[in-house]
Amino acid sequence: MKHIILLFTLLLSMTALWAEDTRCYELRVYTANEGKLEALNARFRDHTCKLFEKHGLTNVGYWVPSDKSDNRLIYVISSPNRSTHAKSFKAFLNDPDWKKAYAASTKNGRLVAKIESTFMNATDYSPIIKSVITKKERVFELRTYVTAPDRLNNLHARFRDHTCGIFEAHGMTNIAYWTPTDENKGKSNTLIYIISHSNTPQAKKNWKGFIGDPEWKKARAASVKDGKILAKAPHKVFLKAVDYSPIK
Numbered sequence: 001m002k003h004i005i006l007l008f009t010l011l012l013s014m015t016a017l018w019a020e021d022t023r024c025y026e027l028r029v030y031t032a033n034e035g036k037l038e039a040l041n042a043r044f045r046d047h048t049c050k051l052f053e054k055h056g057l058t059n060v061g062y063w064v065p066s067d068k069s070d071n072r073l074i075y076v077i078s079s080p081n082r083s084t085h086a087k088s089f090k091a092f093l094n095d096p097d098w099k100k101a102y103a104a105s106t107k108n109g110r111l112v113a114k115i116e117s118t119f120m121n122a123t124d125y126s127p128i129i130k131s132v133i134t135k136k137e138r139v140f141e142l143r144t145y146v147t148a149p150d151r152l153n154n155l156h157a158r159f160r161d162h163t164c165g166i167f168e169a170h171g172m173t174n175i176a177y178w179t180p181t182d183e184n185k186g187k188s189n190t191l192i193y194i195i196s197h198s199n200t201p202q203a204k205k206n207w208k209g210f211i212g213d214p215e216w217k218k219a220r221a222a223s224v225k226d227g228k229i230l231a232k233a234p235h236k237v238f239l240k241a242v243d244y245s246p247i248k
Contacts, residue, residue: 021122021129023078024085025060025178027192030073031114037064037071040111044073045244047101052077055095056088060129061175061247063140063239066200074142074239082119082181118185120178120192125160129176129247137248138196139203140175140239145191148231152179152189155229159191162219170209172197175247189231200238 032040041064049059060076079085092098105111122129147155164174175194180186197203210216223229241248 020124021126023058023080023122024082024181025076025078025120025122025176026085027074027076027118027120027178029116030075030112031116032071032073032111033109033113034071036109036111037073039105040073041242041244043101043105043111044075045242047098047105049244051092051095051098051101052088055091056080056084057092059246061194062242062245063142064242066139066238066240070237073242074237075245076176085119118192119181121181123156123159123177123179123191125156125164126177126193127174136198137240138173138198139200140194140196140241141203142192142194142237142239144235146186146231147189147191147229148227149189151227151229152191154223155191158219158223158229159193162216166210166213166216166219167195170213171202171206172210194239203238 030040044062049062052059056079058078060078062073062075064070064073079088145155159177164177167174173196175196177191177193180190180192197206
């Protein structure tokens with residue numbers, strides 16, 4: 001009974017924080033050339049982030065994988081809408097200060113080997129994203145779920161009504177939930193979200209507690225009684241925030 005009351009209380013408190021979020025979000029993944037990740041971070045720290053803000057792009061969060069062999073920079077920026085986002089990014093690319101910083105940073109070779117971009121909309125159950133810096137460094141987890149045909153709404157319902165609250169009950173903090181804006185990026189079948197844990201060992205404990213939770217087992221069983229929801233196993237990557245990230 002205490003567990004049910006705690007879960008209900010968490011759901012109520014989270015609902016109070018949820019509000020319609022119509023902003024345009026962009027998830028950008030940069031694969032750095034060998035030995036260039038630190039230089040890429042320096043360019044963002046010293047130049048890019050400030051120029052983004054100058055041109056109306058909001059810095060949401062910046063992370064690198066916890067696995068040091070993974071040389072990617074993963075970040076999210078936002079703006080009021082897609083058209084404004086495009087205009088802001090164009091203005092950023094044409095800014096003389098950016099061109100100068102880019103030229104200086106690449107005089108010994110290009111920093112980035114590959115760039116991947118996904119435009120996203122926040123789900124109706126995604127918390128309001130806040131710039132939060134905790135006293136202790138925490139670990140973030142970026143997860144991507146691809147559903148079976150016509151099952152995305154079922155997945156959303158399960159997260160909205162059950163999963164998010166049970167996550168919080170087991171020490172996981174909901175950061176943000178999105179679906180891609182474009183069909184070729186998974187608009188009709190993909191959920192992308194970020195949660196956080198106090199540390200990596202605790203993350204394993206959190207997941208073990210979540211998976212073994214009777215409420216989760218009940219919710220999952222009910223959600224798949226008319227067919228499976230996921231087309232394949234979720235893709236996950238553990239992340240740590242870089243020093244210049246608004247969210248740490």
